[in-house]
Amino acid sequence: xxxxxxxxxxxxxxxxxxxxxxxxxxxxxxxxxxxxxxxxxxxxxxxxxxxxxxxxxxxxxxxxxxxxxxxxxxxxxxxxxxxxxxxxxxxxxxxxxxxxxxxxxxxxxxxxxxxxxxxxxxxxxxxxxxxxxxxxxxxxxxxxxxxxxxxxxxxxxxxxxxxxxxxxxxxxxxxxxxxxxxxxxxxxxxxxxxxxxxxxxxxxxxxxxxxxxxxxxxxxxxxxxxxxxxxxxxxxxxxxxxxxxxxxxxxxxxxxxxxxxxxxxxxxxxxxxxxxxxxxxxxxxxxxxxxxxxxxxxxxxxxxxxxxxxxxxxxxxxxxxxxxxxxxxxxxxxxxxxxxxxxxx
Amino acid sequence: xxxxxxxxxxxxxxxxxxxxxxxxxxxxxxxxxxxxxxxxxxxxxxxxxxxxxxxxxxxxxxxxxxxxxxx
Numbered sequence: 159x160x161x162x163x164x165x166x167x168x169x170x171x172x173x174x175x176x177x178x179x180x181x182x183x184x185x186x187x188x189x190x191x192x193x194x195x196x197x198x199x200x201x202x203x204x205x206x207x208x209x210x211x212x213x214x215x216x217x218x219x220x221x222x223x224x225x226x227x228x229x230x231x232x233x234x235x236x237x238x239x240x241x242x243x244x245x246x247x248x249x250x251x252x253x254x255x256x257x258x259x260x261x262x263x264x265x266x267x268x269x270x271x272x273x274x275x276x277x278x279x280x281x282x283x284x285x286x287x288x289x290x291x292x293x294x295x296x297x298x299x300x301x302x303x304x305x306x307x308x309x310x311x312x313x314x315x316x317x318x319x320x321x322x323x324x325x326x327x328x329x330x331x332x333x334x335x336x337x338x339x340x341x342x343x344x345x346x347x348x349x350x351x352x353x354x355x356x357x358x359x360x361x362x363x364x365x366x367x368x369x370x371x372x373x374x375x376x377x378x379x380x381x382x383x384x385x386x387x388x389x390x391x392x393x394x395x396x397x398x399x400x401x402x403x404x405x406x407x408x409x410x411x412x413x414x415x416x417x418x419x420x421x422x423x424x425x426x427x428x429x430x431x432x433x434x435x436x437x438x439x440x441x442x443x444x445x446x447x448x449x450x451x452x453x454x455x456x457x458x459x460x461x462x463x464x465x466x467x468x469x470x471x472x473x474x475x476x477x478x479x480x481x482x483x484x485x486x487x488x489x490x491x492x493x494x495x496x497x498x499x500x501x502x503x
Numbered sequence: 504x505x506x507x508x509x510x511x512x513x514x515x516x517x518x519x520x521x522x523x524x525x526x527x528x529x530x531x532x533x534x535x536x537x538x539x540x541x542x543x544x545x546x547x548x549x550x551x552x553x554x555x556x557x558x559x560x561x562x563x564x565x566x567x568x569x570x571x572x573x574x
Contacts, residue, residue, distance in 0.1 A: 178528070214528045217510050249528070252510070277513045372520035372561045373504065379558045390531070436530045442546060443533025449543075449550035459554055497557040499550070502508035503528050 159203045159313050162234055163192045164227065164241040164257040166250045170210040175433040178249075180212030182226045184234075191298060195240065198306035200313060207234045209257070214432075216253035223253065227260035236266050238309060241286070243271025243301045244278065246293040246473050248431070255282025262286065267312050271301045272327075275476050279327060287318070287326040293473070328363070373497075378460075382496040384453075385463035387486060389471030389502045390444035391429030392422070392437060401470055403430025409469035409482050411489075417441055420448045431472035432503045444501060463495050471502055505556045507531060507549075520561050523553040 167173060167180040169190040188196045189208040196205050209230055216223050231239065239261035241254035255278035258268035268286035272279050273293045282288075287308060291301045304325065311318055319335060321328045337344070344361070351358035376382045393401050394416040401410060406428075418424030422441030427434035437444040447466065454462040467486055471479070490498060506514045509525040525531025532546050 175529075217528060220512070248513070249510070252512070277510075277516060280516045281512055370518040370520060375560045376558045379554060382557070384554060384557070432529045434529075436533060436535050439535075440533065440539075440542075442543075443530040443535075446532040446546050446550050449532070449546045452547050453550060453554060458551060497554075498504050499553055500504055500506050500508075501525070501531055502506065502510075502514070503525075503531060 213249035251276035251278030258286030391470035
């Protein structure tokens with residue numbers, strides 16, 4: 159079985175955030191985690207090529223990456239795509255999802271490993287078998303073992319229809335299969351179990367949508383008090399509050415003066431998930447304070463709220479993000495703010 | 504709230520209703536390729552558009568995984 163493996167610039171040992179713009183390339187061999195993967199795969203599964211792309215390019219140009227991957231899969235005669243695993247790395251998780259989508263479009267099965275809260279899961283779960291992982295790469299070996307075992311099941315043509323039994327996340331695909339009883343009987347049995355307070359399992363769980371009712375538009379922007387909030391992690395020099403580089407446990411309020419004035423020259427970037435080079439030269443590149451002050455001066459907005467809200471969004475658990483969101487919204491309301499701009503890297 | 508961000512699909516998947524796409528991941532509201540003055544002007548124009556979205560009505564929309572594929 160011809161296996162193609164997708165990894166990012168970090169796992170290809172090209173570099174970290176400074177190389178996140180590394181262009182897409184195809185290497186005709188196993189690379190990085192692919193070496194261990196090859197040793198774990200069944201004997202007749204061979205990694206024919208490794209596809210590598212920088213995380214920023216992948217996240218910023220998803221359609222282009224999908225095309226390039228599809229082309230490479232065709233050229234290599236791929237029979238199985240394995241991506242990552244990417245654990246809770248957001249952009250890498252998206253890239254793995256994009257790779258699965260490219261394979262799906264060609265009818266090639268795809269397997270990856272992602273942490274359940276990785277944004278790649280919600281966006282690409284239909285396109286591949288996503289094995290749930292820990293949030294970090296400490297579990298690399300165990301994850302590769304599971305991926306390899308799953309690849310073996312696919313190769314042997316085993317029944318892999320039940321996500322729970324087979325250890326992958328529900329894909330939301332419909333497939334016609336034969337069952338012992340017809341649907342009417344199964345439904346009645348389920349209803350009886352429910353009435354009698356017995357446990358039962360639905361065959362079609364409802365998809366949970368993240369719906370947020372949109373706030374009504376401002377009546378008059380030129381009278382509104384507008385705040386700035388960011389998950390990009392700009393902090394005063396030396397990071398006095400020790401805002402964490404990932405999975406941050408706090409949000410902070412700073413003043414323009416804490417950053418040495420509107421030019422935002424005295425800025426450190428606490429966020430550990432993107433290259434800080436550009437924003438540390440000018441914090442406005444992630445936190446547009448100068449533009450907001452100018453919009454106030456021009457009368458476009460009524461007032462620019464001087465409390466600046468900062469946290470780090472990198473690898474933040476969704477439950478904590480929701481909590482921070484509610485707390486920050488409460489604080490903004492208490493401060494008489496009418497609306498806000500939220501910037502994210 | 505307007506979410507000014509670079510990876511728009513993630514913003515959509517968590518249900519953001521007003522999204523303004525940023526320039527690039529390490530500089531959503533900047534562009535190191537421009538001169539300082541040009542960059543500042545670009546940022547002002549960007550934020551002018553972004554704040555104007557605060558005064559526009561929007562319809563509710565769902566998050567990710569709305570489509571269901573048949574296989």
